[in-house]
Amino acid sequence: MLKRLGSMGLPLVVLVLIFAVGPYTVFNNPATLFEMMAFLALAQGINVLYGFTGYLPFGYVGFFGAGAYGASVVVLKLHFPILLAILAGGVIAVLISVILLPMLRLSGAYFAIGSLAAAEIVYNVVANPNLQSVTNGPYGINLAPVFNATLSYWLMLVLVLVAVTFVIWLRHSSFGFSLLALRDDPVSAGMAGVNIVRTRTLAWLASAFIAGLAGAIYAWHISVFYPGTMFDLNISIFAIVFTLFGGRATVWGPIIGTVVLYGLYNWIGFSTPQYFQLVYGLLIVGLVLFLPNGVMSLIGRRRKSRHAERKGAVMNV
């Protein structure tokens, strides 16, 4: 029992070491670490949706941007305290996900493209010059009056830890098993008593909430931004690639994917930026061809073969 709890808590300990202890010891670059945490939160949010339900949300950035703008508007127009505004950012992302619930009737590529279109719609609403009095349209937001780089850094770490804890819970809870069952086969999941609509909806809302909070905290941290900053499609793509690289529906997958690939992205970006697209492209092709289930599947294979060795020959009924 203690061993199990220990292994469940290990990802949280590692994250605290990297992001809480790291800046004071080996890697004093809070800006890079903060961005990495934002992608970690988003990767875990995508993990909840894509890993556990199979819906690939290319337009996931829509929730991120909605959270960022939602929190900003609440702070600037309604003068809410910043922490309450961040919560409001998450809630606004959830409200948008409620409006988009009919999209869950789609599947596969149709859902992926639909979510992309939905994010584009949210972006165009936010960037609309006619809404300048609310969102400041295309002219951007300035959160300088509430800017606090340190507190926003720690809050992003809290969000990452909460998101990872949520995924740990999913991996061990009956709700998580129901989601995985639904992902594998909705018909037999229905026959196993899984309420298909409710289960999918909850995962969708939770995923949107994580992205909304991440967007709100990110907005607070950078404090000056434009619609194009917050609704940049690359944000979705990076978070999806990080999740796939590490391995979906696992706790460690998005962590490994984000730390390795975002680290690589920064390293190449500084040392040899001209090769960045090439290296990333090759990585993605290699991932799809040789490791479609991510790095964590390698560990899974090793575990399985050790298990088989212990049990002897594979049994048949």
Added chain:
Amino acid sequence: MSESVLDVRQVVKKFGGFRALDGVSLSIRPGEILALVGPNGSGKTTCINVVSGLYPADEGEVLFQGQRINGLSMSSLARLGINRTFQIPKPFKALTVEENVDVALRNIHPATPLVDDPLAFVGMDHVRDRMASTLNSGQQKLLDLARALAGAPKLLLVDELAAGMNPAELRQLAGKLRELASRGVALLVVEHLMGFVNQLAERVIVMNAGREIFEGSLAAAAKDATVVEVYLGG
């Protein structure tokens, strides 16, 4: 309150212009094993799909323990006490064998279990820690059965479970299904293997082109001129 567990009344199911079920009626009592037989495309599996909520009926009604169940979701039907196996097995491949059964146990929460250990009942006790994706096709079918039993069904729809099994396994499976019937479970069995049907069902319904063409014992069906014509040609 109807005496039957299941009453299917004049059910029609259309796919475009094709009437896969064309006014089918049948009923099953608790503890009875009823076999649905007929050539490919005669509507047997469609009938099971309608009863289990996978397809909505276009006309007619389906009653379970006297309650109309048209339009209810599969999960609601599973909680009411209807469960099924699939012609092409549908395991949750990302889960272990035991977790597959746990999903049904935790979501259906049967008040009284039908069998103590569904996996042991179907003879899969020794593979409970294996990933469902590593099972062979026969094992996956038995896992479907174990998962269905975890929901403690009062009506079990069995869709070509015996396909691919050897005679010894067939006898064993027939014994298990009869044991379920002896515990009061009504079984609607779709099957092509007549030897297996003969071991199992007292009553058969022969279907052709979405309609029932015969109801009675298998022995009587074999002598019925219409059934013979459908199976062997005129």
